[in-house]
Structure formats: structure tokens, C-alpha cells
Amino acid sequence: xxxxxxxxxxxxxxxxxxIAPYIxxxxxxxxxxxxLHNLLEIYSASTQQALGSMVLTALxxxxxxxxxxxxxxxxxxxxxxxxxxxxxxxxxxxSLFVIISVLSVIPRFPFGMKGVIxxxxxxxxxxxxxxxxxxxxxxxxxxxxxxxxxGARGGFFFRKMFPLIARDGLxxxxxxxxxxxxxxxxxxxxxxxxxxxxEKTIYDQLATAHNPAKAFQYFILQAILLIPMFALxxxxxxxxxxxxxxxxxxxxxxxxxVAGLPSAILIMGLVLRLLPGLRAIAIYxxxxxxxxxxxxxxxxxxxxxxxxxxxxLAVWTLLSLKPxxxxxxxxxxxxxxxxxxxxxxxxTAEGEMAFFFAALALTVIxxxxxxRLGIYQQLLRxxxxxxxxxxxxxxTVFLFRRVVWPQISPMLFILSGLCAVWGMSDFAVSRLxxxxxxxxxxxxxxxxxxxxxxxxxxxxxxLILCGFLxxxxxxxxxxxxxxxxx
Amino acid sequence: xxxLRRPYISITFFVxxxxxxxxxFRYFEDSSDSPTTDLYxxxxxxxxxxxxxxxxxxxxxxxxHNIKVRWIEASNAGMIIEYLAKNNEYPIDVVLGxxxxxxxxxxxxxxxxxxxxxxxxxxxxxxxxxxxxxxxPFDWSPMTFIYKRTDGLPPKKLEEFTGEAxxxxxxxxxxxxxxxxxxxxxxxxxxxxxxxxxxxxAQLKPSIRVISPSWSAGYSLFQNDQIPYVFSYFTSPLYxxxxxxxxxxxxxxxxxxxxxxxxxxGVPTTCKRCDLAQKFVAFLLEKENQKQIMMKNFMLxxxxxxxxxxEFDFSQNIQLIRPKAFxxxxxxxxxxxxxxxxxxx
Numbered sequence: 001x002x003x004x005x006x007x008x009x010x011x012x013x014x015x016x017x018x019i020a021p022y023i024x025x026x027x028x029x030x031x032x033x034x035x036l037h038n039l040l041e042i043y044s045a046s047t048q049q050a051l052g053s054m055v056l057t058a059l060x061x062x063x064x065x066x067x068x069x070x071x072x073x074x075x076x077x078x079x080x081x082x083x084x085x086x087x088x089x090x091x092x093x094x095s096l097f098v099i100i101s102v103l104s105v106i107p108r109f110p111f112g113m114k115g116v117i118x119x120x121x122x123x124x125x126x127x128x129x130x131x132x133x134x135x136x137x138x139x140x141x142x143x144x145x146x147x148x149x150x151g152a153r154g155g156f157f158f159r160k161m162f163p164l165i166a167r168d169g170l171x172x173x174x175x176x177x178x179x180x181x182x183x184x185x186x187x188x189x190x191x192x193x194x195x196x197x198x199e200k201t202i203y204d205q206l207a208t209a210h211n212p213a214k215a216f217q218y219f220i221l222q223a224i225l226l227i228p229m230f231a232l233x234x235x236x237x238x239x240x241x242x243x244x245x246x247x248x249x250x251x252x253x254x255x256x257x258v259a260g261l262p263s264a265i266l267i268m269g270l271v272l273r274l275l276p277g278l279r280a281i282a283i284y285x286x287x288x289x290x291x292x293x294x295x296x297x298x299x300x301x302x303x304x305x306x307x308x309x310x311x312x313l314a315v316w317t318l319l320s321l322k323p324x325x326x327x328x329x330x331x332x333x334x335x336x337x338x339x340x341x342x343x344x345x346x347x348t349a350e351g352e353m354a355f356f357f358a359a360l361a362l363t364v365i366x367x368x369x370x371x372r373l374g375i376y377q378q379l380l381r382x383x384x385x386x387x388x389x390x391x392x393x394x395x396t397v398f399l400f401r402r403v404v405w406p407q408i409s410p411m412l413f414i415l416s417g418l419c420a421v422w423g424m425s426d427f428a429v430s431r432l433x434x435x436x437x438x439x440x441x442x443x444x445x446x447x448x449x450x451x452x453x454x455x456x457x458x459x460x461x462x463l464i465l466c467g468f469l470x471x472x473x474x475x476x477x478x479x480x481x482x483x484x485x486x
Numbered sequence: 487x488x489x490l491r492r493p494y495i496s497i498t499f500f501v502x503x504x505x506x507x508x509x510x511f512r513y514f515e516d517s518s519d520s521p522t523t524d525l526y527x528x529x530x531x532x533x534x535x536x537x538x539x540x541x542x543x544x545x546x547x548x549x550x551h552n553i554k555v556r557w558i559e560a561s562n563a564g565m566i567i568e569y570l571a572k573n574n575e576y577p578i579d580v581v582l583g584x585x586x587x588x589x590x591x592x593x594x595x596x597x598x599x600x601x602x603x604x605x606x607x608x609x610x611x612x613x614x615x616x617x618x619x620x621x622x623p624f625d626w627s628p629m630t631f632i633y634k635r636t637d638g639l640p641p642k643k644l645e646e647f648t649g650e651a652x653x654x655x656x657x658x659x660x661x662x663x664x665x666x667x668x669x670x671x672x673x674x675x676x677x678x679x680x681x682x683x684x685x686x687x688a689q690l691k692p693s694i695r696v697i698s699p700s701w702s703a704g705y706s707l708f709q710n711d712q713i714p715y716v717f718s719y720f721t722s723p724l725y726x727x728x729x730x731x732x733x734x735x736x737x738x739x740x741x742x743x744x745x746x747x748x749x750x751x752g753v754p755t756t757c758k759r760c761d762l763a764q765k766f767v768a769f770l771l772e773k774e775n776q777k778q779i780m781m782k783n784f785m786l787x788x789x790x791x792x793x794x795x796x797e798f799d800f801s802q803n804i805q806l807i808r809p810k811a812f813x814x815x816x817x818x819x820x821x822x823x824x825x826x827x828x829x830x831x
Contacts, residue, residue, distance in 0.1 A: 111712075289536060352515070436559070453706065
């Protein structure tokens with residue numbers, strides 16, 4: 001009984017963390033004054049962009065998954081792990097890096113909606129490919145050996161087996177749609193003033209028009225559109241079929257080269273400007289003088305964000321073990337990054353304590369996506385064990401400690417490491433909460449605003465290095481936990 | 487690694503890392519920024535950052551007056567006013583970085599003290615515009631389109647930009663969110679008149695490659711060869727000439743009068759060290775400090791004679807728009823923006 005009450009307290013606390021950023025906006029409410037025609041126009045453009053980005057990313061993602069499968073058959077183990085990280089690089093690093101690199105390497109890149117869709121696809125196709133491959137392994141793996149033994153061809157296998165992955169594919173597509181709809185960095189720079197999205201309008205209302213009340217009106221409409229969609233997509237996800245690796249069927253050599261393209265552009269863009277950047281740092285001592293603060297600040301922000309993320313994902317997982325709380329958690333998401341960041345900035349503390357608020361804000365923003373793309377699938381895979389343990393009278397807390405945590409913690413730590421890296425490289429949320437250039441992400445953004453792109457790129461490399469260090473910590477924790485499992 | 491398998495040890499390890507980083511951060515932050523600062527100056531990062539002119543000028547002022555200067559940053563003139571409107575932790579003594587577009591709003595937001603100046607001779611280009619004893623100009627620049635010499639010959643008149651040779655080639659800024667965007671809009675309207683100006687802007691549509699939300703975003707795209715022509719400060723190429731030794735970047739000298747941006751300093755009535763604040767504003771106009779602003783902020787000095795015989799000595803060849811036309815259009819800012827939005831560029 002006591003543990004049940006404790007779970008409800010934890011559930012309320014989790015919802016509290018997600019609701020807290022919106023509370024200051026209610027006091028600013030002045031009534032509804034967004035014109036309908038304006039609203040329709042913005043929503044139409046926003047939805048077209050998100051749909052276009054989602055479709056292109058999904059198509060390229062399927063090709064990437066085929067490419068990764070082709071690679072895995074030749075270089076299994078650590079080689080495959082390295083390939084996955086390389087392919088996912090443009091999604092792991094902040095959009096800002098992708099923008100810098102693409103614009104440095106590709107002359108006359110298209111602007112407006114076309115440019116936004118293309119850049120979204122380039123930055124997320126690798127990640128989408130990895131997710132598709134995971135689902136294919138999970139849902140098709142057990143069938144692929146039989147199909148291969150019977151001599152089935154790739155296309156036939158794909159057609160016949162598609163219904164098995166449709167539900168999980170829908171969840172990934174929903175998360176991608178959500179990500180693109182709420183994306184802000186790419187529309188701000190590549191969209192120009194000709195392309196408008198709901199998130200961009202919210203951002204403009206907050207940052208340019210200084211009208212948070214109006215921004216909140218747009219946010220409410222975006223939330224009404226997104227929250228039910230999210231909850232529905234999660235409900236329709238299906239159970240695992242065993243988690244066996246998919247065999248040769250559906251692999252694609254072309255896909256492997258497509259998979260490497262965005263990372264190659266990203267690395268080329270960053271390499272091109274590295275030397276001039278280092279030279280500038282060496283010439284101007286003022287750049288190197290800022291480094292100790294931004295380096296320690298970034299590491300602090302990274303570790304705190306990762307730590308909060310471990311805690312939040314663990315709590316979320318614990319609460320997801322109860323079917324009715326799992327349904328409730330389905331609605332937890334961040335329909336507008338700008339609103340949440342602004343909301344947290346109104347709660348924030350002065351001085352170094354602001355790091356805790358920044359880390360919390362970043363965790364609140366990233367955790368829902370990480371949970372749905374990583375942990376949720378793992379939970380589905382464990383569902384049979386969970387059901388059996390429940391039949392045998394296991395309580396939720398016991399189930400979590402003895403059955404779920406040992407199996408889920410390696411992935412949870414990896415995802416938290418990823419959250420830490422995203423947090424370190426963030427500038428939008430940190431700018432509102434920290435206010436000063438206390439992290440590499442903020443420092444880089446300031447340098448770009450002062451058109452010191454070369455130094456900014458050198459800063460990107462430092463960020464990659466720091467991100468690697470922080471990720472290594474969480475990866476080590478994941479390894480320790482996976483060894484415990486063995 | 488094996489020891490980390492015990493959860494309490496791994497949690498302690500994590501806490502130790504965070505605590506060490508926190509302590510290290512405090513150490514670096516304290517050693518770089520003394521907590522006993524006296525004079526608070528609110529400015530934009532390009533001025534206040536270590537590579538801007540602010541820290542060097544502040545160092546000289548600190549030596550002369552035996553006080554500490556502390557910089558508070560806000561990203562642009564709009565954010566500076568936003569900061570002043572709130573009750574903040576720091577009492578702001580000096581504000582640097584207001585522009586012509588934001589002066590009225592600054593006056594409406596808070597009160598400002600007069601700044602007494604002795605024997606300052608402003609450059610003749612801005613002497614007609616500087617009429618306000620509360621706001622003191624400390625730098626300025628005409629504005630124009632910047633191009634790369636390797637991209638061919640530039641036009642001589644704005645009207646030429648509507649020609650086929652310039653299709654999909656201009657980088658403008660959105661006047662709703664960017665001061666430079668607003669300067670461009672006022673420039674066109676002051677040269678061509680309101681009606682013809684909007685007609686021209688509608689005709690310009692095929693030539694516009696991107697309308698960026700801010701000057702920095704637009705200029706970055708230009709630097710990355712994404713846009714052949716970008717609307718910017720006349721002095722922007724000098725950064726490339728002086729810092730990068732790259733003379734490919736050039737301003738376009740139009741046969742028409744150019745619009746200009748002027749940056750102002752002011753002392754809010756809420757200042758705590760008002761006397762020192764007024765002295766600091768006057769100190770900004772001293773020759774050495776004007777040179778520092780010119781060479782590190784890449785703007786023209788406000789004081790006569792500072793730029794003579796330097797790379798910055800070009801403005802005498804530039805015709806400027808009449809201050810009266812500028813001010814009249816500024817008074818109608820909201821309706822001008824409304825019509826700009828209707829163009830749907």
C-alpha cells in the first residue's frame with residue numbers, strides 16, 4: 001500500500017516537473033487574439049514542412065538501415081558500433097554544426113521550406129536508419145533465417161513482413177514528425193523570413209516581439225495537435241518478436257554510401273575551418289582566456305544533464321510498469337522547446353545554481369524523445385517477463401529493481417550520455433536559463449553571431465572532445481551494468 | 487571498472503565529479519570576474535566581449551578612477567531595453583549600444599540623465615543628427631550591400647537589383663526582427679518615397695535569395711558563399727581587410743544617398759554611480775578609446791579626426807540620406823512593418 005502511494009507521489013512529481021515551466025504563462029494570459037487566417041497559414045506551412053521532412057527522412061532512413069545491414073555482414077562487433085556512431089553523428093551533434101558544415105561545403109544551398117526539409121533529412125536520416133534497423137532486427141530477425149532458407153528475395157520479404165513493423169514504424173514516424181514540427185535552429189537560419197512554422201512563430205513572439213502571452217496561445221494549439229498524436233502512436237506500438245539479428249535480406253550497398261554522406265559533409269565542413277580557427281585562438285589570447293570557464297561549465301552542464309536524465313528515465317520506466325500510469329505518461333511531451341525554455345528561465349536561480357535549472361530544463365526537453373525511441377522498445381521486449389513476474393506476485397518496485405533495471409540500465413545510461421552531449425551543445429535553452437557564455441554551446445553561438453566562424457568551428461571540435469569524455473563516463477556505466485547482467 | 491558495479495560507489499563517483507567541476511568552475515569564474523565590481527555597464531556581446539573594444543577601454547578607466555567595471559550583456563538594442571524594463575539584480579550605470587531605431591522606446595521605458603560633454607567635436611556626418619543630450623553617439627557607419635570582388639561588377643543604383651543579372655542573389659534581413667532589416671526598409675522608402683518604395687520591394691522579390699531573421703545569420707550565409715550580396719554595414723569589409731587580410735570583400739558605393747546606423751551611450755536615472763557613469767561616457771569619446779572602438783568594433787568613430795589617414799577614412803565620398811526623412815519614416819515604423827508583411831517577400 002505504502003509503495004503504491006509512493007508511486008503516485010513520484011508520478012505527481014514527474015508531472016510537476018513537466019508542468020512547472022508553463023505556470024508563469026498563466027499569469028500573463030490576456031485572452032485570445034490570434035487571427036484565424038494567420039493561424040491556418042502558419043499551421044499549414046508547419047505541417048507541410050514536418051510531413052515533408054518526415055517522409056524524406058524515413059525514405060533515406062530505410063536506405064541507411066539497408067546500408068548498415070550490408071556493413072554489419074562484413075564488419076560485425078566494434079566495427080558496426082563505430083559505423084552506427086558515425087552514421088548517427090549529424091543527429092548526435094547539434095543542428096548548428098550541421099548548418100555550418102553544410103553551408104561551408106555545399107554552395108548555394110536552397111533556402112526556405114525546401115532547404116529546411118533537406119537539412120532536416122540530412123541531419124536525422126542516420127538516426128532514423130539505426131532505429132529502423134533495430135525494429136527490423138526485433139520484428140523480422142526471427143523470420144529472416146526461415147525466409148532466407150526458403151530462398152525468399154529481399155523485396156518479397158519486405159512486402160510480406162511490412163505489417164509486422166508498421167506499428168513501431170508509426171511510433172518512429174510520429175517522433176520524427178514531432179521533432180521536425182518543434183525544430184527551431186534549422187528553420188531560423190535556413191527558413192529565412194519566407195518560411196514560418198508554429199515553433200518559429202512562438203520563438204519570434206518570445207524573442208522578438210516580447211509577447212509571451214501570444215506565444216503561449218500558439219503553444220496551446222500546438223500542444224492540442226501533438227499530445228493526442230503522441231499518446232496514440234505509443235499505444236499502437238507492438239511487442240517484440242525475440243530480438244534476433246536480421247539476416248542478409250534487405251541489405252543495400254548504395255544505402256551504406258548514402259548513410260555516410262551527411263557525416264562526410266559534417267566532418268569535411270568542420271575540418272575545413274579547424275586550422276584557421278586554431279590559428280585565431282593562438283593569435284588572440286582573449287579566446288583562450290575564455291576556455292577554462294566554458295570547458296568546466298560545459299562538463300558540469302553535461303554531467304548534470306546526464307545525471308538528471310538517468311534519474312528521470314529511471315522514474316519514467318518505473319512508472320511505466322503500471323499499465324494505467326503508462327497510459328498517463330503517454331501524454332508527457334514538450335510541444336514547444338521555446339516555451340519550456342522560456343518558462344524555466346522565469347523560475348531560474350542566479351549565479352552558478354542556474355546550471356541545475358538549465359540541466360533540468362534540457363532533461364525535461366530531451367527525455368520524452370529518448371524514452372520513446374529507446375526505453376519504450378526495451379520495455380515492450382521485456383513485457384513477457386514483466387507479465388510472468390506479476391503473475392508470481394511481484395510488486396512494481398520489486399519488478400523494477402530485480403527484473404527491469406538490470407536489463408534496461410545499459411541502454412538508459414547510453415541514452416543519458418546522449419542527452420548529456422545534446423545538453424552541452426545546446427544554446428537555445430541554455431541561453432535563456434544561464435544568460436552568460438558559461439558553456440561551449442553558448443560560446444560557439446556567440447562566436448557565430450560575431451562572425452568568428454573559424455574559432456566557432458575550433459570550439460565545435462572542443463565540444464566533440466568534451467562530449468566524448470562525458471559520453472565515455474555514461475558508456476562506462478552502461479558497460480558496468482551490462483557486465484553485472486552477465 | 488569493477489568497483490563501479492556497486493551502485494553507491496558509482497553514485498559517489500558521479501557526485502565527486504560534479505562537485506569538482508562545480509568548484510573548478512567557481513574558481514575560474516571568480517578569478518576572471520571580480521565580485522567587488524563597482525560600475526555596471528550594459529552592452530551587447532560584440533562590444534563587451536574580450537575581443538571587442540570594451541574590456542580595454544574599461545581597463546584604462548579602472549586605472550584612472552580606481553574602480554572596477556563589470557559588463558552585463560544583452561544581445562542587441564531591443565534586448566538592452568528589455569533588460570532595463572525588468573527589475574534586475576544589477577543596477578545599470580551605463581548603457582552602450584542603443585541605436586536610432588531604439589531611442590524612442592528607450593526614452594519611453596526608463597528615464598535618462600543628461601551627459602555633459604566638454605569640447606567634443608563630432609564628425610560632421612553625424613553632427614546634424616546628434617541633438618539629444620541624454621544619448622551620446624560613440625560610433626556609426628553608413629550601410630550598403632557588401633559583395634565579393636570575384637563575383638563581378640556591382641550595381642550603381644538600387645533599381646538595378648531588379649534586373650535579371652541579380653535574380654536570387656540578395657540577402658536581406660527581416661525588419662520585424664532585425665535592426666539592419668529596418669534600416670534597409672527605411673533606406674528604400676526614403677530614396678524612392680513610400681508608394682514607389684513598396685512597388686520596388688515587390689519587384690525585388692525574384693532577386694531576394696534569403697531574408698534572414700538577424701544580421702549575423704545573413705552575414706554568415708554571405709561569408710559561406712550562399713548569397714552574393716548582403717545588406718550590412720559599410721565598415722563590415724574592413725574586418726576582413728584588417729583581421730583576415732582578405733580584400734575580396736567590398737562595399738557597394740551607390741550613386742544614391744546611403745542610410746546609416748549610429749550607436750549611442752546613455753546613463754539611466756536609476757544609476758548608482760551616476761557621476762562615474764557620466765565620466766565613462768565622456769571617456770568613450772577620448773581619441774584613444776575612439777580608436778579602440780574603430781579597430782575592434784569595426785565602426786566609424788563619432789569624434790572628428792580619429793579616422794584620418796586610416797583604412798576607415800572613406801566616408802567623405804558617401805552621400806547620406808537626410809535626417810528629417812529618416813525621422814519621419816521612423817515615426818511610422820509599425821505601419822511600415824505592416825505593409826512589409828503584406829508584401830510576403
